[in-house]
Amino acid sequence: GQQLNQSPQSMFIQEGEDVSMNCTSSSIFNTWLWYKQDPGEGPVLLIALYMAGELTSNGRLTAQFGITRKDSFLNISASIPSDVGIYFCAGQSSSGSARQLTFGSGTQLTVLP
Amino acid sequence: DAMVIQNPRYQVTQFGKPVTLSCSQTLNHNVMYWYQQKSSQAPKLLFHYYDKDFNNEADTPDNFQSRRPNTSFCFLDIRSPGLGDAAMYLCATSRKKSPSPQHFGDGTRLSIL
Numbered sequence: 138g139q140q141l142n143q144s145p146q147s148m149f150i151q152e153g154e155d156v157s158m159n160c161t162s163s164s165i166f167n168t169w170l171w172y173k174q175d176p177g178e179g180p181v182l183l184i185a186l187y188m189a190g191e192l193t194s195n196g197r198l199t200a201q202f203g204i205t206r207k208d209s210f211l212n213i214s215a216s217i218p219s220d221v222g223i224y225f226c227a228g229q230s231s232s233g234s235a236r237q238l239t240f241g242s243g244t245q246l247t248v249l250p
Numbered sequence: 251d252a253m254v255i256q257n258p259r260y261q262v263t264q265f266g267k268p269v270t271l272s273c274s275q276t277l278n279h280n281v282m283y284w285y286q287q288k289s290s291q292a293p294k295l296l297f298h299y300y301d302k303d304f305n306n307e308a309d310t311p312d313n314f315q316s317r318r319p320n321t322s323f324c325f326l327d328i329r330s331p332g333l334g335d336a337a338m339y340l341c342a343t344s345r346k347k348s349p350s351p352q353h354f355g356d357g358t359r360l361s362i363l
Contacts, residue, residue: 229352237295
């Protein structure tokens with residue numbers, strides 16, 4: 138089945154530093170999504186990517202959909218304490234009757250003051 | 251604001267005692283999903299409704315069932331919860347027409363005594 142490899146598994150950074158995380162897949166996805174999940178909360182959609190090569194920003198966040206549709210990265214610039222959480226990438230296919238999501242294993246981000 | 255609402259946020263039940271979790275949405279989305287998420291893991295899809303059509307994942311235990319009485323509401327029924335069913339349960343929705351990312355509720359944390 139489809140699998141997403143997300144790295145790194147965890148990151149410890151100083152406040153103000155930039156962060157980069159990425160996901161790769163052996164399969165092609167139509168859409169690539171990045172979510173952030175705080176403890177005890179549901180995942181919140183950060184960025185959605187729909188076209189190969191697409192580069193999209195949302196405030197301090199920037200994400201790109203790889204040309205081959207098999208990878209994506211998420212960058213966070215000038216990190217702040219509220220950036221702490223788990224970041225999930227997810228590939229979405231259009232097969233079948235629903236938009237099935239395949240999740241990466243998550244990146245746990247800790248921002249040190 | 252349009253959103254996905256899950257109730258209750260925390261649910262405690264006894265081993266073997268049936269429990270129902272609820273989800274409602276004001277997004278008017280056609281598709282509704284139920285995920286199970288255990289600690290430090292990505293969400294795992296249990297099943298989804300595509301309008302009124304129910305789609306069960308192959309590895310979802312028979313113990314888990316779902317009902318969708320109308321577009322806005324969807325329920326997760328666990329007939330005889332075991333200790334291994336303690337988890338966060340997430341509801342998500344998306345439009346039928348692609349592309350449509352999934353939007354998650356804040357989840358229900360289920361504990362089994």
